[in-house]
Amino acid sequence: MEYINKKFLLNKRPVGMPEDNCWKLIDEKIDSLNKGEILIEVKFLSIDPYMRGRMNDGVSYAAPAKIGEPMTGETVGEVVDSKSSLYEIGEVVCIHKGWQTYIKAKDTDPSIYKVPLSTIPMSSYLGAVGMPGRTAFFGLNRVGKPKEKETVVVSAASGAVGSVVGQLALMHGCHVIGVAGGQSKCEFVKETLGFHECVDYKSENFKTDLKNVCSNGIDIYFENVGGPVTKEVSYLLNQDARVPICGFISQYNEKDMLNSDTPFKILSKLENKPFHRFFVVTEWMDEWQNATRILSNHVAKGEIKYKETITEGFENAPQALRDVLTGKNFGKQIIKI
Ligand SMILES: NC(=O)c1ccc[n+]([C@@H]2O[C@H](COP(=O)([O-])OP(=O)(O)OC[C@H]3O[C@@H](n4cnc5c(N)ncnc54)[C@H](OP(=O)(O)O)[C@@H]3O)[C@@H](O)[C@H]2O)c1
Structure with missing residues (x-):
């Protein structure tokens, strides 16, 4: 099966509110997998305020996104192809590899983690449980x-x-x-x-x-x-x-x-x-699993409630970021692919 990945590349550093020309949307054919690689079909992309900071080229606690590279961001999706012994087709994972619709990744990528099977919606792993x-x-x-x-x-x-x-x-x-x-x-x-x-x-x-x-x-x-x-x-x-x-x-x-x-x-x-x-x-990376478990228990029991604004369509990601920066979002802003 042939997969086409859509991805937003950072095209230009913004001055003030980022305009559409700060990004370039391109299509890319996914090559076949090598041993130890998986292919993820992205279902949801998280839109977060920190993304605005990554578009600048200034001194910061995190390195700026590079021009010509995928815009930084976290996604959740399903493994649709696997040449890895660690991930099976059908498993749901989170990965921090930018604004992309199909992600080919090494199974050892430190930003991947498996989303446990539960009654909690997958998108919440980008929000209240993420x-x-x-x-x-x-x-x-x-x-x-x-x-x-x-x-x-x-x-x-x-x-x-x-x-x-x-x-x-x-x-x-x-x-x-x-x-x-x-x-x-x-x-x-x-x-x-x-x-x-x-x-x-x-x-x-x-x-x-x-x-x-x-x-x-x-x-x-x-x-x-x-x-x-x-x-x-x-x-x-x-x-x-x-x-x-x-x-x-x-x-x-x-x-x-x-x-x-x-x-x-x-x-x-x-x-x-x-x-x-x-x-x-x-700062507390080594305690992430424990925090995620505590938060998911609270969400599953209805002790933590949350709201999401889910915008349909990958091409709407830039506007969704502007919405977050002006408070048009209500709750966690997510793009449904
Ligand atoms: N330090 C970290 O590790 C870390 C990690 C994640 C997030 N953050 C920070 O946490 C904050 C919240 O992030 P989030 O992901 O939860 O986003 P969010 O609250 O879901 O969305 C952003 C909200 O900010 C408010 N806002 C926007 N412009 C504003 C303005 N001019 N004045 C006052 N409020 C404004 C809006 O709410 P209203 O409509 O109520 O104004 C908007 O809905 C951000 O500052 C983000 O950078 C930090």
Whole structure:
């Protein structure tokens, strides 16, 4: 059988919001497999905020994507051909090999792992049970270190990471407050995810609303957005507060990042600086399996709920990334191939 792989190559580094000409969509015929190789038919592609950073050519904790190479990204799919003793046809795997529809990979590729057979949908391995879920798990537990009855505020609360952070914090017995953009996202965060409160940062009353629901101050602020939200939160931080800095999406398209409203800049101006540090989920790579097992148990039992925006069609990946960077997505953004 002949397979044609469609792949998006990085074509040009963006200035501000990435436009369509930053990518090139090409077709490529897949050659037959060599010993130790497998072919994966991709079912879902994950679209994540970090992808914007990889398109830049700057100093960062991760190497930039190279021009002419596949756009960076994780996928989940089914093995459709195998010359490996490790993977059988029909098995479902996750792999981090970029925006592609068919992926030929060595069975020893360190980014592949098998998705266990379960009732959990395959796509959740890109969201609540995947990298974003693990980010929430490690960032909250290892950097935030929540204690019972503490007040935890999480931004981008309806999203892939934020939704899991809040639900894990509830399990720790914390008072959990989300910050999200718009009424319907706030309703979802409170009513479906069960946060105690959710404040709409797009409302003109944001400052007062936040202050009202944080009457005991804030012990942990799980930072996902930066900018004006972080400024308002920063005034309410308690003595000994912790701020795990997961990301600052509102600033990712800024042309002059050093002078933009990053959490580092905002928090360093405070008289009483909270403990804050940027973390990357890969710091706890050796514990991934355990975290995935814990998260999948919670999802299977309905203790962690999540929302996905599934966009059909591989060719819509660039627009889906722009949607994530402007908050048009509602929950984990995924492309269905
Ligand atoms: N450090 C790590 O290892 C790591 C790993 C994964 C993700 N992250 C970071 O975690 C954060 C959340 O990622 P995610 O995958 O869970 O994405 P997500 O929350 O599912 O989607 C992004 C959300 O960010 C919010 N947003 C976009 N522009 C904004 C703006 N200008 N101001 C305030 N909010 C804005 C939008 O929600 P609203 O509509 O509510 O504004 C949007 O839905 C990002 O900063 C990402 O870079 C870090």
